[in-house]
Every structure is written in structure tokens, then in C-alpha cells.
Amino acid sequence: GVGTVMGAKNLKALAIVGTGRVTPHDPKALKAAVAEQLEWVKANPMSSVSFDVMHTTGTIAGIEYGNSLGTFPTRNNRWGQMEGFEKIASSEYQKLLTRKYGCYACRVKCYCGYKVKSGRYKCVSVGGPNYESVWAFTGTIDSPELEPTIYADTRCDDVGVDTISMGVTIGCAFELFERGLITTKDTDGLKLVWGNHDAALQLIEKTARREGFGDLLAEGSVRMTQRLGRGAEAYAMHIKGQEMPGYEPRGLKAQGMNFATANVGANHNYGYASQEIYGVQVPRPTDPYADEGNADITKYNQDVTAMIETGIQCTFYSICDWITPEIFSKLLVAATGIPEHGDVQHMWKVAERIYNIERAFAIREGFGRKDDSLPQRILTEELQKGPAEGQRVRKQDVFLDQYYDLRGWDRSGIPTEKKLRELGLGDLVSDIVK
Ligand code: SF4
Numbered sequence: 003g004v005g006t007v008m009g010a011k012n013l014k015a016l017a018i019v020g021t022g023r024v025t026p027h028d029p030k031a032l033k034a035a036v037a038e039q040l041e042w043v044k045a046n047p048m049s050s051v052s053f054d055v056m057h058t059t060g061t062i063a064g065i066e067y068g069n070s071l072g073t074f075p076t077r078n079n080r081w082g083q084m085e086g087f088e089k090i091a092s093s094e095y096q097k098l099l100t101r102k103y104g105c106y107a108c109r110v111k112c113y114c115g116y117k118v119k120s121g122r123y124k125c126v127s128v129g130g131p132n133y134e135s136v137w138a139f140t141g142t143i144d145s146p147e148l149e150p151t152i153y154a155d156t157r158c159d160d161v162g163v164d165t166i167s168m169g170v171t172i173g174c175a176f177e178l179f180e181r182g183l184i185t186t187k188d189t190d191g192l193k194l195v196w197g198n199h200d201a202a203l204q205l206i207e208k209t210a211r212r213e214g215f216g217d218l219l220a221e222g223s224v225r226m227t228q229r230l231g232r233g234a235e236a237y238a239m240h241i242k243g244q245e246m247p248g249y250e251p252r253g254l255k256a257q258g259m260n261f262a263t264a265n266v267g268a269n270h271n272y273g274y275a276s277q278e279i280y281g282v283q284v285p286r287p288t289d290p291y292a293d294e295g296n297a298d299i300t301k302y303n304q305d306v307t308a309m310i311e312t313g314i315q316c317t318f319y320s321i322c323d324w325i326t327p328e329i330f331s332k333l334l335v336a337a338t339g340i341p342e343h344g345d346v347q348h349m350w351k352v353a354e355r356i357y358n359i360e361r362a363f364a365i366r367e368g369f370g371r372k373d374d375s376l377p378q379r380i381l382t383e384e385l386q387k388g389p390a391e392g393q394r395v396r397k398q399d400v401f402l403d404q405y406y407d408l409r410g411w412d413r414s415g416i417p418t419e420k421k422l423r424e425l426g427l428g429d430l431v432s433d434i435v436k
Contacts, residue, residue, distance in 0.1 A: 014162075026336060026337045027335075027336060027337060027338055027339030028335075028336045028339065029336075031332070031335075031336035032333065032336035032337055034332075034336075035329060035332040035333045035336050036333070038329055038332065039324070039325055039329050039333070042324070042325070042326060042329060043324050046323060048280060048281065048282055048283075048322075048323055049322065049323045049324055052280065052322040052323070052324075053110060053322065053324060056110050056112045056318065056322065057102075057109075057110050057111060057112065059092040059095070059096065059114070060112040060113060060114045060132055060133075061112065061132045061133035061134070062092045062095050062114065062131075062132060062133055062136060063092045063133075064133035064137075064248075065087060065090055065091055065092060065133065065136055065137070066087065066088070066091045066092065068133075068137070068248065068249070069083050069084060069087040069388070070389075071253060071254075071279075071290075071388075071389060071390065072250070072253050072385070072387070072388025072389035072390035072391065073249055073250040073253035073254050073279075073388075073390060074087065074137065074141050074248065074250065074388075075137070075141050075142070075239075075246070075248055075249070075250045076141045076142075076144055076387070077141075077142075077143075077144045077173070077176075077177070077196060078142060078170075078173040078174055078176065078177040078237060078239060079239050079246070079250065079377070079379055079380070080177075080379075080383075080386055081144075081385070081386045081387040081388065082250045082252070082253055082385045082386070082387055082388035082389070082390045082391065082393075083387045083388030083389075084140065084141050084144060084146055085144075085146070086146040087140075087146050088146075089146045089147070089148060090136060090140055090146045090147070090148050090151065094148055095114070095116060095148070098116040098117055098118065098148070098152070099114055099115070099116055100115045100116060100117045100126070101114070101115040102114055102115075103115070103129070105316065108316065110318070112318065113129040113130070113132075114129070114130070114132075115127055115128060115129055115130075116130075116131075116152050118149045118152055118153065121149065122153075123149040123150050123152065123153035125152060125153050125156045125157075126156070127152055127155060127156045127159075128156075128159060130155050130159070131151060131152060131154075131155035131165070133248065134165065134166055134247055134248055134270065135151075135154075135155040135158070135165040135166075135169075136151055136155075137169070137247075137248030138165045138166050138168065138169025138170065138248065139151045139154040139155065139165070139169050139199075139202060141173075141248060142169045142170055142172060142173025142176070143169075143172060143173055143176050143196060143197065143198070143199065143202050144196040144197055145196070145197045145198070145199045145202070147199050150199040150200070150202075150203060151199075153203065154169075154199075154202065154203055154206060157203070157206050157207070157210075158206060161206070161207075161210035162210075163206065163209065163210060166245055166247050166248075167222055167223075167244075167245045168206060168209065168219075169202075169245075170223055170239055170240075170245035170246065171209075171219050171222055171223040171226060171245065172202050172205050172206075172219070173239070174223045174226070174227065174237050174238055174239065175189070175194055175205070175215075175219065175226070176194045176195070176196060176198075176202075177237045178194075178227075178230070178234055178237060179193075179194035179195070180194075180195070180196070181237075183230065183232050183233070183234050183237075184230065184234075188215060188218075188230075189201075189215045190208070190213075190214040190215050192204060192205070192215070205219060218230075222240075222243070222245065223238035223239065223240055223245055224238050224240050224243050226238070236377075236378055236379070237379075238377070239377050239379070240267070240268065240377065241261050241262055241264070241267050241268035241373075241375070241376065241377070242264075242266075242267035242268070242369065242373050243267055244266065244267030244268045244269065245268065246261060246268040246377070247261075247268060247269070247270040248270070249261075249270060249279070250385060250390065251376050251380050251395060252380055252384075252385040252390060252393040252394050252395060253290060253291070253385060253388075253389070253390030253393055254275060254278050254279060254290050255278075255290060255291065255292060255293065255296065255395055256275040256277070256278050256288055256290070256292075256296040256299045256300050256303075257274070257275035257278060257279065257290075258376055258380065258395055259296070259297070259300050259376075259395075259398070259401050259405070260272070260273040260274070260275055260300045260303060260304065261376065262374050262375055262376050262398070262402075263300065263304075263374045263402070263405060264304070265357070265360040265361055265363075265364050266360075271307075271317045272304060272307050272317075273300060273303040273304035273306075273307050274303060274307070274317070274320070274321045275288070275290075275299060275300070275303055276303070276320075276321055276322070276323060277299055277303075278290035278296075278299075280322075280323075282323045284323065284326070285298075285299075285302050286299075291390070291393055293395070293396045293397040293400070293401075294397050294400045294401060294404065295404075296401075297401055297404035297405035297407075297408055298408060300405060301405065301408050301409060303320075304357055305350060305353040305354055305357060306320050306327065306353070307320060308352075308353040308354075308356040308357050309327060309330065309349050309350065309352065309353035310325070310330060311356075312334070312349075312352060312353075312356070313330060313333065313334050313337075315330070327346050327349060327350070328346055330349070331343060331344055331345070331346045331349050332344065334349070351425065354425060355425045355426065355427060357409075358409075358417050358421065358422065358425055358427060358430075359427065359430070361411075361415075361417055362417060362422070362427070362430045362433060362434050365415075365416050365417070365434045366433050366434055370414055370415050370416065371402060371413070371414050371415040374402055374415055375398065376395055376398065380394065380395050381394065381395050381396075381398055382394065402415070409421070410424070416434055416435065417430075417434065417435075418435070419431050419435045422435070
């Protein structure tokens with residue numbers, strides 16, 4: 003994506019300073035739509051609770067919540083719950099909190115800064131760790147330790163490394179070590195045993211500098227395991243080359259199948275299944291353990307994300323049910339003055355169009371049904387520990403058939419000519435339809 007292009011050009015960031023004012027097309031209508039949105043949040047218990055929780059602790063409340071559901075992937079996705087997770091609960095993080103802040107003009111302000119005052123892990127975090135980063139440096143290696151996790155997150159920020167990819171790749175290496183597929187000869191003498199947080203911290207430094215074993219880790223879990231061979235590939239927890247985030251698909255199956263089918267690979271920011279995670283009732287309630295029948299939920303969530311992102315709006319607004327497509331549509335037409343944006347059906351079509359353009363790109367580049375898959379472990383091994391123990395994703399192929407049918411794609415996962423023309427994307431037909 004854009005990050006890769008910037009990286010190739012040694013471009014770290016772009017900062018833009020403006021002096022003019024941005025005026026909405028219809029300020030009065032915009033104000034009314036904002037008021038309607040606030041009413042929606044107040045009137046819905048789930049929306050107002052999540053608003054307060056996010057404002058107070060940020061996403062970190064997910065640590066205790068995910069463990070209570072048994073969907074906190076532990077030991078490289080073998081377990082659904084981590085023993086001792088109370089030690090890293092949001093209440094423990096609150097004790098080290100130094101600042102709360104957020105994006106411009108957002109009332110939620112979900113970011114938290116922490117300080118470890120002294121000792122080996124002394125550091126000041128700029129923002130975070132958030133839920134994903136805490137999980138990436140605790141669940142993956144089965145180590146419920148607070149201070150080393152803040153330190154790991156801070157170091158990843160310093161050296162410009164993604165915490166999920168780093169943590170999951172390290173968790174994979176720990177499992178390879180346990181299984182004897184790598185030894186201290188491969189790891190520069192480090193003993194990658196579960197709970198060894200200090201070894202994980204050293205691996206971050208080695209990866210950033212591509213030193214020794216870090217040179218292999220820097221390739222990510224897929225290429226690392228491919229290079230090692232010997233069956234190591236089975237322990238890379240990824241989809242389409244992207245490491246899976248901190249939601250156990252066996253206990254949250256619509257979320258899991260969203261990971262499997264997401265155009266960008268496993269991604270918790272796209273198509274988040276709030277219905278099964280938080281009990282959101284829109285468009286309908288769902289059973290997180292259902293093996294089939296939830297393809298419509300996955301499609302709905304993916305399309306909602308695509309729609310909301312057209313307004314450059316934070317994904318938490320759809321995840322936490324702080325906005326509806328109808329209110330979003332009113333905000334957008336008031337801001338832009340483009341009449342079609344006031345028609346929700348038009349916005350659903352825009353969302354589908356976005357999703358199909360992305361899919362067409364992926365198909366043209368060689369992706370397809372074979373890549374819409376959860377890791378083998380999720381399909382064949384039953385989850386251990388916690389309330390979702392015994393679950394696995396049993397009917398991935400049934401799900402994919404239903405999902406492709408709903409999307410108007412063929413059974414290989416390729417958008418049909420009819421679907422593309424219906425969406426006004428006829429120019430893509432020659433690229434992907436055989
Ligand atoms: S816009 Fe989103 S990410 Fe930014 S502070 Fe608000 S809720 Fe948090």
C-alpha cells in the first residue's frame with residue numbers, strides 16, 4: 003500500500019499546515035446530523051457504554067473482556083484464554099496512565115499514554131499500548147506482564163515496526179522453538195520459552211537492525227517459516243500474508259471469516275463483527291459459534307466499513323455502534339452538498355463498489371478462493387482453555403459459497419461480469435473475468 007511506496011522512497015511522514023478554513027456545504031444541517039448522532043449514542047445502551055469505556059481506558063478494556071469470552075489468542079493461537087490476564091487488566095494500566103488524548107475534535111479521545119517510572123523497562127509511551135499491542139506482546143508468548151509490554155510497544159514505535167506483525171512472528175518463533183524446529187543455534191542463544199518476555203524484547207531489537215536471527219524475523223511469519231521449511235509453515239498465523247490480530251476466530255466465527263475474506267488480509271479494522279463481540283443487534287443478533295449462516299453479517303460489516311471510510315471517519319464509530327448508515331449519509335450530504343450522498347441505498351452501492359474494486363485488484367494480482375482461508379490450525383484443531391474451548395471452524399467452504407453468492411461472485415471468488423456491470427464497474431471486466 004501507500005506505506006510501502008513511502009518506505010521505498012525513504013519517506014517517513016507528510017505534514018501539512020493550512021491557513022484557510024474548511025466550510026461545510028450546509029452548517030445547519032451538519033449540526034442537526036451531529037445532534038442526531040449524539041442522541042443515537044445516548045439512547046443505545048451498548049453505544050453509550052462503549053463510548054464511556056473507550057473514553058476512560060481506550061481499547062485496553064478488551065484484555066479482560068476478550069479473556070472472559072475465551073477469544074484472547076494465547077500461545078500462538080492454541081489457547082483462548084491466558085492464565086493471569088488480571089495482571090494486565092485495564093485497571094492495572096490505569097495506575098500508570100499519564101495522559102489521555104485523541105484525534106482532532108473527537109469527543110471520545112481513546113488514546114492513553116503510560117509511564118514506567120524506573121527499572122529495566124523505564125519508558126514513556128506516546129500513545130498506547132492499545133488492546134492489539136498488549137495482546138501482541140502478552141498472549142502470543144503467554145506472558146501476562148505489564149511493564150515489559152509497555153516497553154515493547156514503545157520500542158516498536160521508536161523503530162517503526164508494526165506491533166501485531168512483530169508480536170505474532172515472535173509467537174510463531176516461540177512455538178517453533180518448543181517443537182524443536184529451531185534451536186538456540188538459530189536464535190543467537192536465546193531461549194524462546196513461553197513467558198520469556200526479555201527474549202521477545204531482544205528479538206524486537208534484532209529485527210529492527212536485521213541482526214542474526216532478527217534478519218529472518220524481519221521477513222514476517224510467512225517468509226520466515228517458508229525459509230525454515232521442515233513443516234514450520236503450519237505455525238504461521240496469517241491470512242494472505244498478514245499476521246492475524248488478537249481475536250480468536252474459533253470463538254468468533256463471523257469475525258474469523260471476515261479475516262479470511264478481507265481483501266487486505268487478516269485485519270481487525272475492516273468488517274469488525276461487533277454483533278458477536280459486543281452483542282450489537284444491527285442488522286441482527288448472531289451466534290458467535292454458528293458454523294454457517296453468518297455470511298450476511300460478514301458482508302454487512304465489510305460494506306459498512308467501506309461506507310464509513312468514504313467520510314474519512316474513524317472505524318471505531320461503526321465498531322462501537324456510534325453511528326448508523328442513515329446518520330452517516332446525512333452527515334456526508336451536509337458536509338459535501340452532493341445530493342446522492344443523502345440516499346442511503348446509493349451509499350450501500352458505493353460501499354459495494356469499493357469492496358469489488360479492491361477484490362478485482364486482488365484477483366488480478368493472483369489471489370482467489372485458495373487465499374480466503376483461515377490458518378489450518380483454526381480449521382483442524384479444537385481451541386483449548388476458556389469458554390470457547392472445543393470450538394473450531396468446521397465449515398469454511400460452506401461459508402465461502404454463501405458469502406460469494408451474496409456478493410454476486412462465482413464460486414472461485416471472482417466478481418461476475420453481471421455484478422461488475424451492475425455496480426458501474428464494467429471497465430474492470432476484461433482484467434479479471436476469464
Ligand atoms: S477518532 Fe477514533 S481513534 Fe481518534 S480519538 Fe476518536 S475514537 Fe479514538
